[in-house]
Amino acid sequence: MKIILISAVSSNGFIGKNNQLMWHLPNDLKRFKNMTFGETVLMGRKTFESIGKILPGRRNIILTKKNKIDLLSSTNTDNTDHRGTLEVYSSLKQVYDLTYKKIFVIGGEKIYASTIEKAHVIELTVIHQKFYGDARFPKISLSKWKKKYEFFHEKDKNHLYNYSFIRYERKD
Secondary structure (H helix, E strand, O other), rough: EEEEEEEEEEEEEEEEEEOOOOOOOHHHHHHHHHOOOOEEEEEEHHHHHOOOOOOOOOEEEEEEEOOOOHHHHHOOOOOOOOOOOOEEEHHHHHHHHHHOOEEEEEEEEHHHHHHHHOOOOOEEEOOOOOOOEEEOOOOOOOOOOEEEEEEOEEEEOOOOOEEEEEEEEOOO
């Protein structure tokens, strides 16, 4: 199984505050959708609750100690959303035992920290601005990761900050 971490992160490493993003970048959201649509996404309970619904067009895997019924009732959704599916697991071992070709890890902090050692690719949007939150993306060790590309984008009328799309691949 190929594990891909995907996140937006501030220049000083933060990914969120109070279970919310601290910025709005339409091109980042579009990139996220393009990369994950039709794929499997893995997230923690807090990330799922902050999104508030099953992500459409994706197999949604939630890692939580809560049972599925409690999880669904906390988000005003149900398991019959025809646009996406929901699976709930209580351990990463259960997820790693699945036979999916690839999984996009979409947050939060604990899930990123728990999966980065098994990840093959990291897809980042780096916002070239300092933000201060309560959730961080794990440090990327350049001894283990190689930057494959970086595309810089200047702020514009729809994007308040400069940002870059960066892909890292694990070194062999």
